[in-house]
Amino acid sequence: MTSTVEVILAALYLRGAPRPADPPRRGWPEIVAALRRESPDLGQAAEALRRMGATQPAMLLETKGLLAWAERAVEENAVLTVLSDGYPRRWLEAFGDIAPPALWQSGTLPESRWIGAVGSREATPEALAYMEGLGAKAAELGLCIVSGGALGCDSAAEKATLEKGAPVLRLLPHGLLLRPDEDAIQVSLAAPNEPFSRPLAMERNALIYGAAELTVVGQAQMRKGGTWHGATDALRRRLGRIVVRPDDSPAMRGLIALGAGRLTSPEDLGFALAATPTQKALFAYESRRRRAYRGA
Missing domain, CATH: 1.10.40 (Ribonucleotide Reductase Protein R1; domain 1)
Incomplete structure (x- = not known):
């Protein structure tokens, strides 16, 4: 009913x-x-x-x-x-009363634990192999991948997860009718025929981090691109735990300096989830100042 x-x-x-x-x-x-x-x-x-x-x-x-x-x-x-039933409960924890109360969906979300998979479109072979390993390991552990559905890192993790028979949640920054897909579960804030926009992409990025128990960044560019800005925004807002593939690039070193952790191998995913969060936030001092200013 x-x-x-x-x-x-x-x-x-x-x-x-x-x-x-x-x-x-x-x-x-x-x-x-x-x-x-x-x-x-x-x-x-x-x-x-x-x-x-x-x-x-x-x-x-x-x-x-x-x-x-x-x-x-x-x-x-x-x-x-x-x-x-399938609405990501972590959205309520992360966003409170600004969590989206209604979105468009294609498919039915399972009640699940989600692992975020994000990264550059023009990814290196090493990054793609790493993200494929992440998707396969997540499926092996009974977890589901949530991503933005972009080419490169996102698609590599999605493909490996689907091949293992596990669900994928794809959060799109445009209407669902612009990208019909029968494999992944697709969700969007946008109206069915609404085109891509930067504000939609920014909110979509936040929803990925907010839904995921742990988000893995496969590759990023220092201080530019959606992956970098999405990850730094999520770290600032403390939307969830973030780990990176430690490839010694300036972007990955930068994200680690801002508070992200390292996931040396996708095989370590289970250990990373079980570990007590120790992620420090560079923005913690800023947050304390804001609380003090408000008298909290």
Whole structure:
């Protein structure tokens, strides 16, 4: 049976929905709590939101045809919501009330432990072999790979994981209809036909690190490119544990200096997951200063 709350989350927060405006994302936890408390029918949901003071979301739900559109999307299994069984729980830990409450999906996410696989598109043969080994080892350990689906390091890890029969979650920085795929599970914040954009890519990168128990960087370029900027942003925001393939390049040495760990071989993945996190953050001093400024 279709969940009323999931339909409402799809109606309010999916990009590409036929609504005239977007409500603030931060309000979704209160909306979910109110709807669970009152358990209204779809037709009564707008009034329930008004009673809790959520006037704009209530008005949006009254947009002609919006709820019927959202109900179809949920019934077609095209929507991943915060209430879905496979929704990465680490997103809630990493992002709190700005975690995405509804995204587009192709396929069904399993409840799983995820390993992030990121790296340069124009990767060296050594980096590609390393990432293939990572994907195979993750599958052997019963883990799943989450990546951005780019050529190079991402694709190498994905291919090895799929060949072992394990799921791959691909987070895309554009609409799902622009890259149909039957092998990987694909998820995107973007509307189905929405083109690539830099803001989508940046948020996609954060979601990879936020979903993963451990993210492995196969190759990067010093101070440029999506891999470098995604990894440094994740280190600054402490989105999860990050390790690198220690190839002695300036970029890898730089990420280690910023707080990333080393994963000498993909065969060490199990040990890395079991180890107590000791990752230091160069940004810890900055964070302490911010807390002191706020009086925390």
